[in-house]
Every structure is written in C-alpha cells, then in structure tokens.
Amino acid sequence: MSNQQVVQVIIFGIAAALIIFGGIRVVTAQNIVRAALYLVLTLAATAGLFVLLLAEFIAAVQILIYVGAVVVILLFGIMLTRAPIGLTPDLDNESARIWGLVAGLVFLGVVTFVLWRHFASVPALELSAPDSGANEALGRSLLVDWVAPFEAVSMVLLSALIGALAMARKD
Amino acid sequence: MVGALASSVSVASSALLGAAEAAAEHGEHAAAVLNGPNSTLKLGWLVVALPFVGWLLTLFFGKRSPMRGAIYGVTALGAGLLISIAMFFQVAGGAAPYHQKFYTFDIGGYEVSTGFSFDSFTVMMFAVVTLISFLVHIYSLAYMKDEVRFTFFYATLSLFTGSMLLMVASDNLLQMFVGWELVGVCSYLLIGHYWEEKPNSSAAIKAFITTRIGDVGMMFGIFVLFFAAGTFDIGGINGLAASGGIKHGILLAGATLLFIGVIGKSAQFPLHVWLPDAMAGPTPVSALIHAATMVVAGIYLVARNFDVFRTAFALGPGGPANVVMIIGTITMLIAALLAMVQDDIKKVLAYSTVSQLGYMVAALGVGAWTAAVFHLFTHAMFKALLFLGSGSVIHAVHSNNMSDMGGLRKEMPVTFWTFLIGSAALAGVPGLAGFFSKDEILHFAFHNHYYAVFGVGLLTAALTALYMTRCVSLTFFGEFRGHGHPHESPRLMTVPLVVLAVLSVTVGSLNFWGMKGFGVWIAYAGEQHVAEFDVVAMLAGTAAGAIGILLGLWIYYWKKAPQGLLDRVAPFRWAHTLLMNKYYLDDLYIKGIVRPVQYSLSKVAYWINQKIIDGVVNGVGVMTRKALAEATYWLDQTVVDGFVNDVANEAGEAGGALRRIQTGKAQQYVAVAVVATAVLVIAVVWAVR
Amino acid sequence: MRLMSILMLSAALFSIGIYGVLVRRNAVLVLMSIELMLNAVNINLIGFGTWLRDTAFVNAQAFVLFVIAIAAAEVGIGIAIVLAIYRNKASIAVDEVDSMKW
C-alpha cells in the first residue's frame, strides 16, 4: 500500500467509526434531541466519506439538505411536540428490542453473505483527484439523461410541499 | 388599392419596428425588411411577443401607469394589429410562408425545437385574434371602468391574447400545447374574474376542469404522434401522416386523442357544458373567448393538423361517416335547440357559439377545410359583435336576462343596428358574412353526399335564424320590462361595434363565388375542391334562414302563436323541460361521475382494502406468526374435544385470530416486510447458488 | 480501501436503521431511523459509483441526489403528519396510532 492509500484507509476508518457510532446512538439514545444530534454526526461523517470517495458535490448537498434542513426540521418537529431534557423513558418498545436486534442481525447476515460472495475479490479502489469537469458531467447527466426522473422528483417535492402544508394547517 | 394599402401599412409598421427587427436579425438592414418577399412575416414574432411584454408591464407597473395599466395592452395589441394586417396583405399578395426556428433542445436523445411558422392560415388567425382582442381592449376601457381588479383584468387579457398567438404561431405540437394550456389558465382567471361570488368561481373551475379532461387526451395524443413520428414538428408529423409514414392504427389513436382535446376546448358535445357557464366572466372576455381565443383553438388544432385527421379518419369527399363529423353534427343541433329556451342573452349567444363551432367541426369532418376556416373567420367577426353588443345592452339595463329588456331600439340605436346586423349575419341573411361561409359548408356537404350533415345543417340554420329573431325581438322590441332608464353606451363601446358591424357585412365577400379570394389565399394543399356554385344548396340555405326568421317574427314579434303553447301541448312541454335542464347532462356528470368518484369509488377502495388486501396480509400474518400455535391449538381442540366446537364456532375463532393480526401498528407490518425480504433474499441466493 | 468495506459499512448502517424502525416508539425517531437507511443506500450508491467510475460514477451521484430529494420530501410530509397526530392525540408514539384497523 502506498502512503496515500494508508491515509485513505485511516480517513475511511475514522469516518466509518463515526458513522456507525452515530447510527447506533441514534437508535439507542434515550433522549430524543440527542438522538437527532447523533444523526447529525452520522450524516456529517457520511459527507466526509463522500468527499473521500470523490463526490464532493454530493457531500455539499448532504450538508446543505440533511444537516442544514432535514435535521433542523426534525428538531423543530421534536421541540414542537415534546422534548424534555434528560432521559426519557418509553422511547423504545422494550419487548420489541430483541426482535429488532434479531431482524437487524439477520438482515446484516444475509446481506454480508451475498456481498461477500460477489464483491470480496474486488481490488482496492483507485481514488485519484477528480478532474475539474466532474460537476459539469453530473449536471449534464441530471438534465439530459435523467431529465424525466428529475422532473418527476420536482413534482414529488412540490406535492410534498403542498401536502405538508395542507396537513399541518390547523383548520 | 389593396397593394397600396399593404405597402403603406407595412411601411408604417416597419418604420415603427425596424429597430427591433434589426436587433433580431443581427444587423440586417431595415431596408431589407421593407423590400423582401416575405419581409413583414419576419416581424411575426413581434406580434406574439408584444402582448407578453404588455402583460408583464401591466402586471408590474400597471397600477401606477396611465389608464391604470390598460395603455400597455392597448398599445401592444394596436401595434400587433398593424403588423398582422400588413402580414395579411403580404400573404394575400402571394408571399411565401416564413419559418423561424428559435432554439433546439436536446432532451434525453430527442431533439425538440421551438419556432414560429407564418403561413397564410397563421396570418389569418393573427389578423382575427389581434383585431378582436384590440377591439375588446378598447371596449373594456369603458365597460370595465368601475370594476374591481381593472389592472389585473388587462394584464390577463394581454396574456390571454399572447398565449393564443403563441399557440397559433407554433411550428411544433409541444410549443402549441404550452400556448393551449396558457389559454386555458387565462380563461380560468378571466371567467372567475368576479370570484367573490361562489357561482362565478365555480364556473371558472368547471371550465378549467372540463377543458382539462380534454387536455389530458390531447397530451397523450401529442405523445402518440411524437413517438410515431419522432418529432414534435407539425409539418413533419403531417407530412409523415399524409405520405402514410405512420401506421394507420397509431395515427387513428393519435388523432382521436387529439380530438378529445378539441372536444374539450371547442366545447363540443359532450364536453360543451362549460361554455354557457363561462358566461360568468365579464362580457368582453366572453367576446374574446367565443370569437378569437379560446374555443377556436380546437378548430385551429384540427385545421392545422388536418393531414393527420384526414388520413386517420379518411375525411373528404366520398369518405365514410367519422367521429369528427358526427360530434360536430350533434353539437350544432343540440346547442341550437338549447339556445331556443335561454332567457339570459349571453347564454343564447353562448349556445349559438357551441352550435357554430359544431358547424365548423362538422365541416372539417366532411373535409371542407376552406369552408370551415372561412366560417371561423366570419364567425369571429359577427360573434364578437354580438357579444360586445349584448355587453352594451347589459351595461345599460344591469341585467343579463331578456325578460328585463325589451324596447331598447329607441334608447340604444347604435347598439340596436349593429346587433341587428350581427344577428342577420349569424342567421345567414344573403349578402352578409355568415351567409357565405355557412352556404359554403352546406354546399360542400350536399355536393359530396353527406346528406345527414346537410339536413341537420339546414335545420340548424333555420333554428339559428329563429333564436336570433327571438333574441332581437325580446331585447329591442316591445315594451321595456326592466328598471331604470337605459341609455346608449359611450363611444369607446360603440365604435368597436360599428367597426365589427362593417366587417360583418363585408368580409363575406372575401370568398364571394366569383372571387374565391379567401380560398386562394388561405389554401390547404390536400383539399379536393368542388364545383364553384350550387344553386340548390344556396336556395335551401336561404330558405331555411327565411323560414327561421319568419317563424321567429310570427311567434315573438307579431305574437301570433297561441298563448301557452309550451305549457299545454305535451311534446312541446317535454321538449321545453328537457332543454331547460340542458338535456340533464350536468346532472349526469354530477350524479354519474362526480358523486361515484367521491362516494362509490371510495367504498370500492375500502371494500378491496378490507376484503382482499387485509385477507392477504392476514394470511401472511398467520403463516409467519400464528400458524404453529393455531395449528397446535386446533389439533388439541379437535383431538380432545372432538366436535365440541361446531364449524361456525371454528370460523368465528379463526376470524377473531386473523383480526388480531391486523393491529394497525405500522412497526409490526414493517417487521413482516423485513422478515419477508430476508426470506426472499435467502431463497434467491439459494436458488442461484 | 476496498469496495467491500464500504458495502459492509452501508449494510451495517442499514441494519441499524432497521433496528431503529422496529424498536423506536417515537414517530420522529422512526423517521430518523429511516434517514439512516436512506443514508446507507447513498453510501452504497456512491461506493459502487467510485468503483465502476466513468458514467456509473456520475449516474450514481444523480441517483443519490434523487434519494436526497425524496428523503427531504419524506421528512417534510412525515413531520407534518407527526404534528397533525400530536395535535389530535397529544402523543407521537407510533404504537398508539393504530386506529387504521378493522
């Protein structure tokens, strides 16, 4: 392994550890606001991982949309409903814990099995610095190859906006 | 004379707009504009752009501008009218069509181009639309003077006109569709202008939704034609259709779908119901909708894509009966009958429009392209005249109902005479505009053995004469039955009336049998021409009109008809009730479509959800969770107790167990989904191992 | 760095999300768990994109943008639903919202 690859592996390790740690805390934290803040950690670490994987535009979108908007809206919703400081009991369905764990582990096992069979032999990824035209290519791809899904997503967002508005109204 | 006028107008307009043209054509000298073979046609884009500019200016600066913003629309349409007239004369002088490409998009591997195409048909539409719209703009200055949202009204009026011009000028179906939809939006805004009152906003919504039903068809029609021809280009699609480059079945599907759009937009049976309700809008808007912008869009679409329709339905002399012809024929008759019983003067005219649109559609259905387009042209003149005239009357008596009018000919001489001319033109009095165009349609139908169309056409002509006589008699003769003191409308309103009256008298001669001017200018290559003149058709048409007028005078002017005819004679009474209820079509739509969608459909969905989906879910639930326990329990019960529990008890037990599976808790459903997914993945992996 | 480690990371995060969706009672926490799962999908897509390179790289990014857009719409609608439920029941525990049965 070259020096650069070592650095990459280290960065990946840190990011992955943060992602997994944050994720676990999201689903185990006994305070809802803290869970949301751990979600921020996971999402931000994912953005870092995206930068490592050369998708810097996606990383910025991740920060802007997820951290800047989605989590803020989530927190807004939490604080509008009920967000006491300190431990909140009954955030979890106690009896479901074991089944949730089983389901998660079974799923992880199945997926690992499949992935291992097909992708274990893939050699190390080659991560070279992106050429400057990468974002232009992405823009072209979005508005030429994927223009129909793009428009469809626009419609989805618009209808979600209207739907959210209609539902959250008091009358 | 015509040439001199043409050149003087084009000099004026070119001098006015030379600078803009020079900017558009990158340094082409203004002199070239004046001298080129289709020079003024190159200014066509300006006619489209001007109303949009007027719209934006009115919208943003209207309230602080002179004339409360109307100045922009009036100026834009005035300039557009000048250019259109210059273009018209240029086309009449034999200028070649001018095609202007703007921009080509490459979307997902398909090339979509935008552009304008100015041929004689487009230019004729330009002249009609700008003329009517200009006059309506002028007229509304007085009519809308004290109304709410004056500035917004003018902004939308300009946008309305601009959208129609955009649609008419488009060289491709996509751009045309944009214009078509913009026209729909603007009509919605204008019909609902007085939205403070519930019926008006309901009428706007009805118009919008009804036409939207048609538009869905049209949209899919455009898609079908696009995928069949690989282009949106109208010329390209029609060329392929004419040469048999598109499979007939696909072409038929595309044409039928497009025609659904026409049925919606041009208010053909059975989607004609919105047009009479659309009278809720201000009267000048009705004039615009009925004469120039909204409803003729459908006629224009068929005429513009006539090769598609002709090939798909085998239109033309000797062709079979087809859906276009049938719809048109039905529409013209039922609408004319409905116009007989209306009390609201605007609704009489509205049904009259539906009827006349039926005429045009039927004419297209029998292949009489020139006659249909010519009728569109003349109809625009006298129908705009009639609507503006009725607006003038309404303005004076403050009521839409003819039962509140009467005897107005003395108080409102100008309105009376112009309205009379318009009615005569519509009724088909020889020498006036309507006579020539209607006669041409009847003549074509008769000559090509479409006797049903000919017969219904004659009947409709007689009915048209009858109800227009009724309308004029009730409005302008007899004693005044309303309140207050009606007076003649201001100049701003009467001058447009006079202009339109003059045109209603004269434009018919454009296609006078001897001259055939119109048919030569606005020619359609695929049309089979018929003999010039047929005395039988002409006499029959004249006689039908005369009978209608005499009958009308007999009943409504001389009042010789027995009193209470409608109340006492059963068939008349039935017919009257049927007509008063508009053939129960609105009821049919409400009770037959809207309610079932609202109530029954939800019930069906509920039933499906309860019986089928829940059944499946419950089944899965049993399989995954309860199967073992239930089986053991069942076995235990059977073995130990034998037939202690009877069969009904068992069924109840099972049902209760199944019911408990459906907890309503989303997470348990997710759990089932996860388990099922895992099982599926394992199965697939095992299968492909 | 191997593709396999990215895929495993993604799978692990997805499983954590599944656990959260199944176990959490609070509706907002369920929404967060769904976000985790969507995020796992994004990691997966970007990982494959980086491996396959060229057009696949760009297409993967386009897909991720779609996923993020859908996720944003989903959160918007989700929070609106949560607020509506909270107004009606003064509770956002998902297992108490079970009136959609029978």
Next chain:
Amino acid sequence: MTIWIEVAVKTLALLLMIPLAALALGYSELKIMAHMQSRVGPMEAGKFHGWAQLIADGLKFIQKEDVIPEAADRSVFALAPVLSLISAFLVFAVVPFGSGQRFWFFNLDIGLFYALAVSAISVLGVLMAGWSSANKYSLMGGLRAAAQLMAYELPLVLAAVAVVIQAGTMSLVGIVEAQANFSILGIPVPYVVPQFAGFVIFVIASVAELSRTPFDMPMAESELITGPLTEYTGFRFLFFFMAEYAGMFALSAIAATIYLGGYWLPGVPDNIAPAVGPVALVAKTGLIAFFLIWIRSTYPRLREDQLQKFAWKVLIPISLVNILVTSIAVVFVSDVQG
C-alpha cells in the same frame, strides 16, 4: 513538508481572522450605530475613540464565571457555541482573498455551494443552545431560528444559483474571474449590475440568516431576553459573539465575492494585483457589512410570520424569475456569440 507548513500557516491565519473580523466589525457596529443615532459611543478604553473597548469586553468575558444552568443538558450546552463558531470558520475557508494559491485556504470546485452549505450549520448551534438551556425563552428563540431557516435558505440558494448560471461555475475563484471577463456595452462591471435583483435577495436573506434586525426574532430582546443566548455567560457567550460577527463578515465576504467582484478591481495592473486583492475584498466586504449595520439601525423588527410571508411570496418568486431570466439571457448570449 512545505505543504504542511503552508496548511499550518493558513489555518493559523484563518483562526486569527475570526477574532479579528469580530473585533473590527463589532467595533464598527458600536461606532457606526452610535453616530447614526447622534451619540459618541464608547470613548474611554484605549484612549483613541475607545478602540480597545471590545478587547476589554473580551477579557472581561473570559474572566467571568462559567455558569451552566442546573437543568441544562450540559454537553449539548457546551457544544452549541463551538458549532456556531465552526460554521463561520468553515465558510472562511473558501473565500479567496486574491488570485493565486497563497490567497485561499482551498479553492473548491463547488466553493459557493459549499459556503452556503456550511453556513447553514450555524442554525443547528442556535437550536442546540436554545433547547439545552432548559429555559422557555431560549427554546422559543431556537424554534424561531429553525422556522426562520425555512424562510431564508431557499431565496439565499436560489439567488446564488442565478450567479452560478451566469458565471458557469460554482468555484468562487471562477466566479471572480468570470466577473473580470464580464462587461456590459464594453464597461467592465461586477455581477451586481446584471444580478441586481439577486443581490438584493441575497443580502436580505443573509440578514435573516444572521438573525440581525429586522429579522432578529430569535434574539428579540424585548420578547425573549436574548433568546438562545439567555443562559450563556463568560467565554461561551464570547464564542457566540465571535460567531455572530465572524458569520456576518463571512457572508458579507461571500456576497462581495459573487456580486461585487471579490478581490478583483478593474484596471489594476497584474504586478500589484496580489497586493490590491485582499484590500479590495476587505473594502467590498466592509461596504456590505456597513450596509447591514445601517439596516440594523434603521428598521424595526418584523414578526416571524411576516418574514415567512415575505420570503415565500416575494423573495422566492422573484428569485425564480431571476433564474429564468438569467438562464434565457445566458443561452441567448452564448447563441449570439456562437
């Protein structure tokens, strides 16, 4: 090894810039507002026009006792000011102070987008502070800040999108260069001329993002004490204070870069451009910052619903039209030039 030295120097400069910007802007605000209100402002500290007032304040803050409310969520409470400061710090990282490698921390291909993304993090800090203080007023302020985000974020990004469309790049250096090559009728002008509507929207949205008057509802003193900052004392408060002014400086710098031409000045010869660049940028930034201060001492506070209405009914439609017009113009111009 030189690369590490470079990184270290740049990081140090960046870290220094935050208190410096906060000091300069804070002092300017004290003085400018004082003069706009016909009074003198702080005059004692440091003898000359009270120039050391804020340094004294800073020292005072550091000496103060660090009070954390009993009921507060301690770790979140402690993390909130740091997050706010980090947001401002990260924005600074992409601002180009001149042409050339040594004038920026890094020149991202997506610089403008990155700047907007990381500046959105600051609201998270405010929200955390508001919640963790265990104080009604603080929570209310935090909620207001979150609601405010929904109003300003969209116009801010949409206004920037029009600039990106015109420049054809998201890189801040690229946008400055595009402005250097841009002219109307032969007169070299920055993007503020063609993008005037966008500029106005961007500045208004920035004011809302910075929670400054007239959009200071989250901190509204007369209603919420100081909103999320109510429970903060000592050096934690200092952090928020610095974050506020550094954020103001950073957003002004972004606005100056994308609308006023950043470090570029027309007609400056190449050999002195590196020296002029940072000065030009700071001057332009100061211009916008001055404008923000001016607004603060001029306008009264709005209500939250008024801001929402204004944003969704005025700013967003206008910025959408702005994007439409810009893209049509760009396509048209590129067509004309072939």
